[in-house]
Amino acid sequence: MKKLNTIKTILSGLFIITMLVGCGQEASTSQPGAPTGSEAEKAEEAQAEVKEESVNETVEIENNDHFLVFTEPPQRAVTLNQHVTEVMLALRLEEFMVGTAYLDDEVLPEFKDAYESIPVLSDRYPSQEVFLAEEPDFAYAGWASAFREDNIGTVEQLQEFGINAYLHESSTIIGPTIEDIYTDIRNISRIFHVEERGEELIASMKEELEKIKNDIPEVTEKKRVFVFDSGDTAPFTVAQNFLNSLITLAGAENIFSDVDKNWAEVSWEEVVDRDPEVIVIVDYGETTVEEKKELLLRHPALENVTAIENENFIVISLSAAAEGVRAPYALDILVNGLYK
Structure with a gap:
């Protein structure tokens, strides 16, 4: 009988310890401010993957x-x-x-x-x-x-x-x-x-x-494209940066691709001489797209340029034109603007 009482006492003690440990774990996982649910799992998975x-x-x-x-x-x-x-x-x-x-x-x-x-x-x-x-x-x-x-x-x-x-x-x-x-x-x-x-x-x-390149139509003559970034007295444009590569991928021709720089300041006279059929406006900064369009449409030197006569503009954000993961998105904008 004495032995049985001893066993009961041991079992009771183990039960109390188990309960206390369980409560402690529950409290530690529900601290205020700790990530919960899918958010916490997502963070742990990302960390674990890298490890x-x-x-x-x-x-x-x-x-x-x-x-x-x-x-x-x-x-x-x-x-x-x-x-x-x-x-x-x-x-x-x-x-x-x-x-x-x-x-x-x-x-x-x-x-x-x-x-x-x-x-x-x-x-x-x-x-x-x-x-x-x-x-x-x-x-x-x-x-x-x-x-x-x-x-x-x-x-x-x-x-x-x-x-x-x-x-x-x-x-x-x-x-x-x-x-x-x-x-x-x-x-x-x-x-x-x-x-x-x-x-x-x-x-x-x-x-x-x-997928996007497969939708580009075959053309006998490439469209001439001028990229307008900024500038009043002299335009700042794309020469050989990634936007130039995208224009080439789209089956068109950047009129200043012969300049051995990524970006270049050129003259309005050169723009007129090269007569672009399409103008790509780079959207960023404090000057809006509409303000840039207005500048181009009202510029006296450009009135006989084909793109101005037809008001043929394509707008692309700087984030899309930059060298990053938006390359497919940027190409899609150009292809749609050039051919659709």
Whole structure:
């Protein structure tokens, strides 16, 4: 009898301990402010995927004459310029972003929720002080202007702070192609050890581009296109940047593709001499599309230009024209504007 009572006492004690442990676990998973439901699962899955895809080997990247070494994937990235922000979001890396800056327009709808989870450090480039306050370990810029001393600092200065800085190569080389964008995507995928995601993104872009290219009609003569970015006394236009490549993919001809620069300031007389049939207006900044159209339509030198006589305009946002994941979207705009 005494033995039976002892067993009962032990079993009662075990039951009480089990109850206390269960209650403690329940309390810890319902702390105020903790992610719950699908949101928490999604964040955990993203982190787990990167860990699974990560390998314990150093990644070395040569980027615009700089040599970057990553002993592990960045954990606190900041993106500067919209097209590179969207590359990160397309690779589902928002969990590793502690800041972003310089949005030209709305992000793509499929990235909206992810984008809203990331702090916006500045409408344009943040100061170095604001940037460093986020304790970043990686900076990713679309344009070289981000890495100036009067913005977040030069690549060399950032390296002194222990921050690797990657500049989107397809936005800096003269005459970039879609393959150069794929190279940037692959580099970022390697840096974060998500190569499989990078290849999936590239395959998806290729598929979309092929579908659009199949709808381009065969033409005997290519349409002459002038890209108007900005400028009153002298127009600022596309020479050999990625928008030039897109115009070529669309089966047309950029009238200033012979200029050995990505962007160039030309003269109105040259525009008249080359007589474009279509004008592509780049939409961004404080000057509206309508204001740009009005300037072109009222410019006395342009009144006999074919595109002006027919009021033949195509509008494309800077974020679409830049070297990023919107390439299929941008090509579709051009093809529709040129042929439909």
